[in-house]
Amino acid sequence: MDDAGFIFASYVITFGLVGAYALGVIRRARKSSREVPRDERPWL
Amino acid sequence: MSKHSPRDRVTGTPFTRGLGVVILAGITLLIILAIFVSPADVNQGESVRIMYAHVPGAWLAYLAFVVTGISSVAYLWKRTRSLTWDRIAGASAEVGVLFMGISLVTGSLWGRITWGTYWTWDARLTTTAFLFVTYIGYLAVRGLGGTHQQRARRSAVLALLAVLEIPLVHFSVQLWNTLHQEASVAGRGTDVEMDGLMLFTLFLGVVVFTLMYVWLVLHRQRSLALDDMLDDSGLDNALTARRAEAQGVAR
Numbered sequence: 001m002d003d004a005g006f007i008f009a010s011y012v013i014t015f016g017l018v019g020a021y022a023l024g025v026i027r028r029a030r031k032s033s034r035e036v037p038r039d040e041r042p043w044l
Numbered sequence: 045m046s047k048h049s050p051r052d053r054v055t056g057t058p059f060t061r062g063l064g065v066v067i068l069a070g071i072t073l074l075i076i077l078a079i080f081v082s083p084a085d086v087n088q089g090e091s092v093r094i095m096y097a098h099v100p101g102a103w104l105a106y107l108a109f110v111v112t113g114i115s116s117v118a119y120l121w122k123r124t125r126s127l128t129w130d131r132i133a134g135a136s137a138e139v140g141v142l143f144m145g146i147s148l149v150t151g152s153l154w155g156r157i158t159w160g161t162y163w164t165w166d167a168r169l170t171t172t173a174f175l176f177v178t179y180i181g182y183l184a185v186r187g188l189g190g191t192h193q194q195r196a197r198r199s200a201v202l203a204l205l206a207v208l209e210i211p212l213v214h215f216s217v218q219l220w221n222t223l224h225q226e227a228s229v230a231g232r233g234t235d236v237e238m239d240g241l242m243l244f245t246l247f248l249g250v251v252v253f254t255l256m257y258v259w260l261v262l263h264r265q266r267s268l269a270l271d272d273m274l275d276d277s278g279l280d281n282a283l284t285a286r287r288a289e290a291q292g293v294a295r
Contacts, residue, residue: 002090003157010150011075014097018256021142025260029055029267036273043057043266 055266063259070252077245085242091157094150096245100253101147102172106210108140108257109179113207116200127272128265130196133203134186135264137179139257144176159223167216168224175213178206192272 001007033041056064078096085092115133118124151169152162163169186199212219217226238246 004090006153006157007079007090007093010094010097010153011079013149014101014146015071015075017142017146018260021139022260022263025263025267026055029263029270032267032270032274033054035277036270040273041266041270043055 055263055270060259060262063255067252067255067259070248070255074245074248074252077241077248082241082245083239088158091154092242094154094157096249098147098150098154099246100249101143101150103250104253104257105140105144105147105175106214107254108136108143108261109175109207109210111136111261112140112179112182112203116203119196119200120204127192127196128269130192130200131265131268131272132261133200134183134268135261137182137186137203138264139260141176141179141183142260143253143257144172144179148172148176164223166223167220168213168222171209171213171216175206175209178209182206192275 074096078093082093082096084090088095112133115129115136119126119129119133151172155164156162182199182202185202186195188195188198190198216222217224
């Protein structure tokens with residue numbers, strides 16, 4: 001396959017960035033939710 | 045020390061967990077189809093494989109910014125005014141910036157193969173970069189001080205101005221003589237001239253990116269709600285401490 005490096009890099013960057021952002025969101029939310037009682041979270 | 049079990053410390057629900065599993069399966073299928081199964085393009089060659097990440101990234105960024113605009117209208121309209129709309133607007137803008145960034149980077153890699161350069165000051169690329177910077181500015185404005193209501197009002201007004209840029213970006217390839225190609229699927233013509241498997245892979249990419257968007261916005265807006273609750277409880281605690289201190293001085 002021609003230009004395989006560019007093609008693989010585009011998918012590694014795409015899903016790497018989404019994965020890193022998702023982990024960051026979950027980590028931040030976990031930290032905050034320790035201080036917020038469960039009954040104040042309407043989605044639960 | 046937490047008063048809650050570890051299972052409580054999340055923004056997830058059975059729906060988002062199920063959605064996460066579907067997304068992982070979709071990503072796996074998309075990568076297999078995009079890189080190994082779908083054919084090379086007659087004109088673009090192998091570089092067309094980057095399009096299955098680049099095009100959905102751009103479309104979802106547009107969608108995210110439109111959702112930010114609609115949520116901002118919902119916040120500004122008195123009948124529907126709620127901080128939930130503000131948090132959806134903020135979460136959607138953040139995810140939109142992420143997808144726009146992905147679209148810019150993957151487009152740059154595609155440009156290196158096809159045009160021989162990572163970047164050129166073409167009308168589509170320039171307006172897209174401008175849109176990207178505008179929404180980074182929107183996120184910066186959200187981070188300024190003030191009450192939740194002040195944050196919501198000023199960012200809603202900014203979102204309504206920013207969303208006007210989207211048609212400019214989308215139609216830039218028709219308004220100006222650009223290097224960037226016109227839309228292949230949702231263009232001016234009614235016929236789609238794409239191989240069936242290529243079209244299916246592109247469609248799958250849009251579906252997977254849409255599901256990722258929903259998952260990310262749900263979690264992020266819940267995370268923002270938790271931050272707001274923490275801010276409120278912190279303010280309440282500070283006021284209680286200040287009153288106790290003032291009563292101590294009075295005695």
